[in-house]
Amino acid sequence: MSRRMSMSKITELSGSLDKIARFLAYHTPRPFRDFILPSYPYAINPAMLSFLTQAIDKNRGKGGAVCEIGVGWGHTSVFLLEHMRSAGYNDRVVFVDTFRGFTSESMDHEVAYRGKLKREIDRFGYASPKVYEKNLRKQGYDYFEVIPGDCEEVDWARIGTLAVVLLDVDLYLPTIRTLEAIYPLLVPGGVILIDDCQPDQTFDGALQAYSEFTKARNLPFEIVGGKAGLITG
Numbered sequence: 001m002s003r004r005m006s007m008s009k010i011t012e013l014s015g016s017l018d019k020i021a022r023f024l025a026y027h028t029p030r031p032f033r034d035f036i037l038p039s040y041p042y043a044i045n046p047a048m049l050s051f052l053t054q055a056i057d058k059n060r061g062k063g064g065a066v067c068e069i070g071v072g073w074g075h076t077s078v079f080l081l082e083h084m085r086s087a088g089y090n091d092r093v094v095f096v097d098t099f100r101g102f103t104s105e106s107m108d109h110e111v112a113y114r115g116k117l118k119r120e121i122d123r124f125g126y127a128s129p130k131v132y133e134k135n136l137r138k139q140g141y142d143y144f145e146v147i148p149g150d151c152e153e154v155d156w157a158r159i160g161t162l163a164v165v166l167l168d169v170d171l172y173l174p175t176i177r178t179l180e181a182i183y184p185l186l187v188p189g190g191v192i193l194i195d196d197c198q199p200d201q202t203f204d205g206a207l208q209a210y211s212e213f214t215k216a217r218n219l220p221f222e223i224v225g226g227k228a229g230l231i232t233g
């Protein structure tokens with residue numbers, strides 16, 4: 001009886017300590033509070049995230065991979081893997097990134113032919129494939145492959161067919177060249193979603209690539225979530 005009493009006292013006490021800790025964290029002064037309180041963590045908008053989960057649901061079991069090309073911090077990678085895990089899917093998942101930001105050739109093209117400033121576009125040089133992959137494995141995600149490198153040089157034929165692709169490498173050259181490489185690999189009904197298809201933006205090279213690609217093949221020009229170009233196989 002007394003043992004049961006002491007266990008319940010301990011539970012009560014730890015509950016109170018937890019409450020106090022949460023209270024202190026919640027009322028911590030800025031800027032620390034900004035790290036604790038929620039804010040939207042994704043680089044792509046909710047309509048795009050929702051579109052991707054629905055596209056994965058529709059195209060599962062067709063043998064095509066789910067692929068994110070240009071992963072940034074990896075928030076969307078976690079979201080996609082969590083969707084696959086919670087839905088019980090085990091289709092192939094492939095992530096591609098240089099983990100060194102944009103290639104020199106793609107930035108030089110933006111500066112020479114698209115009127116961009118190098119200092120404006122030279123971002124994303126911070127990442128590491130090891131840290132990225134470790135973080136995903138630590139969370140228990142197993143069924144994925146990370147390909148570090150330029151998406152223009154990936155051996156796409158080795159990866160095989162593709163079901164759902166988020167192509168998010170922002171600039172004109174990697175977007176147009178990768179579209180040319182991956183479009184023939186789409187399963188029927190599969191989709192490629194290209195982020196940054198808005199005019200007059202720093203990263204509107206993706207829009208130029210999407211417009212040219214769809215026009216040359218007489219494909220529909222469709223925008224998802226106000227900012228992503230859609231190509232359906």
Ligand SMILES: C[S@@+](CC[C@H](N)C(=O)[O-])C[C@H]1O[C@@H](n2cnc3c(N)ncnc32)[C@H](O)[C@@H]1O
Binds near residue numbers: 075101
């Ligand atoms: C906007 S971020 C991607 C954001 C990510 N999709 C998300 O939703 O969080 C662009 C990424 O593209 C990568 N990238 C740029 N050029 C690339 C290329 N030629 N090949 C592979 N990755 C590239 C950059 O390293 C960067 O991580």
